[in-house]
Amino acid sequence: MTEYGRGRSPEPWHPEDPLYGDQVWSGHEAQQGQMSYGGGPQQQYPQEPQYQEPQYQQPSYPQQGPHDPYAQQQQAQHQQQQQHSGQHQGYAPQQAHPQQAHPQQAHPQQYVGQPQQQPTYAGQNWDTGQGQYAAAVQADPYVGADPYAQQTVGAYPGEAPDLYTTEEAYPPPVPPGRRHLEPEPADDLDEEPDTSFFSGEGGGDDDGDEPPGRRSGRSKGGKPKKRSGTACLLAAVVILGVVGGGGYYGYSYLKARFGATEDFSGEGSGETVDVEIPKGAGLGQMGRILKEAGVVASAQAFVDAANANPKGKAIQPGIYPMKQKMSGAAAVALMVDPSKLNVLTIAEGMRSATVYQAIDRKLGKPEGSTREIAEREFKNLGLPAWATDNPKVVDPLEGFLYPMRYDLSKDSTPESLLKQMVKNATDKYTELGIEGKAKELGLENPLQVVTVASLVNAEGKNHDDFRKMSEVVYNRLKKNNYVTNQKLEFDSTYNYIKGKSDINFSLKEARAFDNPYNTHFVKGLPPGPIGNPGADALTATLTPDHGGWMFFVSVDGDKTTFTKTYEEHQKLADEFQERQKQKNGG
Structure with a gap:
């Protein structure tokens, strides 16, 4: 089966060619025919049988010599006008070719029209697909029409004008062998275009006369374009900045990595400055703070000294009075000494x-x-x-x-x-929330909550006793307390008003001393706190033990024992008095 629309090489039509694709170009259906190669007469090939029907041979027309394909347009147009004005075009029977190799002679119909000559390029005939077809085969009804001839508009319903004759039309088909020829070289390509960054040319410097993608390297006036001095200067500055910055950081890295650590010597020679170390600061942060204050020469010197000191990692946060220009070791030695820390601990x-x-x-x-x-x-x-x-x-x-x-x-x-x-x-x-919890504890106001906490903190020997001590206070304050008659009888209240801290004093004198803070003399709580309670005593005051404790005594002066009855308490009190006599040599 003949491949229509192909030349000697197996390449398709050019995408811009109207014959490319589906045989339709600008309203005209593609003409199909046999292509002649080498300028000789076309060779006829028998058609393959399809669907058991007899095969027919396409008629062949003699090839004519070289001619201009566009010279036939006027003649074809004139003939078509005559045909249209006088009669309708019809189909006449064609003579079967004798070289048909099939047993039956076929008589295909021949389209009545002027056979067109084949255009010739470079001495070679090139078939444009303008042959004639038999009516029995699947053929184009417009076989024989010249694709280059001007078609009369309106001669046939639905027929469009030939677009090859308009300014916007595609160019005539080009022979396959000449479709990929290289463009002729430009006259001024002897000089390479300068499109580098330093040429100063931008993307919008085209003259408009050259095709896209090609530059002649010259401006509209024909003179070579000058390089931009500003661009050169800017590039030089960038390069110097990159090289200089990289060198500086490289030097700093090598010096920090392999150079000796900067450090002062001695205990300091400058003025005294207060350096505050925040809570949670690490050694590195401490070193930077000291360096910013002028105390040490470098943070690394302090870190190295702290790592070398066994107590270096136990430095407390706070404010340290320090001398400027101290060595890292001297700064660490001062900060690990609690007495040097400028703080007040309550x-x-x-x-x-x-x-x-x-x-x-x-x-x-x-x-x-x-x-x-x-x-x-x-x-x-x-x-x-x-x-x-x-x-x-x-x-x-x-x-x-x-x-x-x-x-x-x-x-x-x-x-x-x-x-x-x-x-x-x-x-x-x-x-x-002591204001809201005062009533829940049976107290009159928040100040009494703080007062109870101060008593618990003063009488307790350790934090484990605070909840039992608060239970003793609340039980003795109850109105049904007939054992102590709502008196607390805490020695700490008597010592507070006396400004002492004695545990050995005359109980008789304490019970006779009239003072609102003396709980051996008055009932209930003192007017106000007798000290400044801490967080543990405050928490214990708000959450008493509820063990029913009424008495307590510290026999050995270290451990506090709590009891519920007076008899148990008296026994422990006698034991305590005996130990005190032995201790005093009595």
């Missing part, structure tokens, strides 16, 4: 009078300076309103100087420290 249960003395010593103030400020400024230190309800309270700040560690700086004053302590206590009481 112990749990410590009395306010003791706190005032500690502040005076730490800040270098004359003795009594802090107490005087507390008595004069207590209303301006941030106390809650319920803290000053009882006018019998000896010290309004008692119970509100919250026990913890306080970092000091050169700007610390007694007043600033007292304010900070009161704030911490108030925040803690609010956190625990």
